[in-house]
Amino acid sequence: MSEKQQSVTVHYGNQRIRMSVDLNETLGSFIEDLVQKAGIHEKKIKLFYAGKRLKDNNTSLSKFGLKNHSKILCIKPQKKHLPEQETGEKTAQAEEQNPAYSRILGEIQAIDNYINKDLTPIYNTYVHESFDDKQKKTKQKLMAYELLLQQLLKLDGVDVMGSEKLRMNRKALVAKIQKMLDHVDEISKKHSI
Template sequence: MSDKQQSVTVHYGNQRIRMPVDLNETLGSFIEDLVRKADIHEKKIKLFYAGKRLKDNNTPLSKFGLKNHSKILCIKPQKQHLPERETGEKGAQSEEQNPAYSRILGEIQAIDEYISKDLTPIYNTYLHESFDDKQKKDKQKLMAYELLLQQLLKLDGVDVMGSEKLRTKRKGLVAKIQKMLDDVDEISKKHSI
């Protein structure tokens, strides 16, 4: 199979972008092509493959273990907004009575509830069970990582419509997920998974 026929699929938000790829090209070159093809307006993006973040822009894609038809997750960083001042108590009350506010708050709470009820047991199992079966542990790690990254992507797609309260709730949940991802990474490094 020639390099021209090789491709990877990049998951970016709700887009699935099929990218022709030369596995000997560097990560930096691949990112430039991706940004151009997907019309991504972010200066920095994060790429993940098999639960690991792809970081070094000078490393060939093949060194990350990428193969033909690999799937890569692309996340744009959270935008930093300057806090908007509410105009007294009346402004805060009217914001919370807005149906869009309630819908967005519901989305954030649903993600938080899913993490607490469904993902936390998977996460705890990975962190606290023995490492006797390396293959099983590796599957647990990938499952925990993928499910957490999916929730991070969902949060990334939640538009808080300029609401400082919603932004703070979303930011707190992003930090919670990021800590869980960091813990999974730390355990896997300790046990070389």
């Protein structure tokens, strides 16, 4: 491989897509290649690397800090649902008695429990402990970001089957995770990490 020709792995849902890239190519060009190679049918996708969202399509991949064997997280944005009129048949009580509803609610609650029990201590360690050891704090930041982004990805894969209650539960959890990610980012900027 030439100096600028590298290999990256893109995590999209349950897929792991290995791609050969030229680090001088733009993000926009990379996204076009990714969409074609992975068969992604979404018009817009979000890419994250090292805890940061890759936004500017005109910037070269090397400017984002990508290097050989980098791992990139790819998620599709949440679809905005227009409010649907409820029919008389589909009441909230009947919906909640549906076994699929209970299973989906259980998935959302399991993610929330995991965040509260396992990720919040990691998050709190990064946010509240001393910033004397920059290398250690950088590792903590990347771990917190990666684990939180994984949970966002899991939530993205939860199909709420048109249920407004489930959608609101998922939306609240997405907002909670996003708030934690934003706070980690603020702290990182404050301490130049």
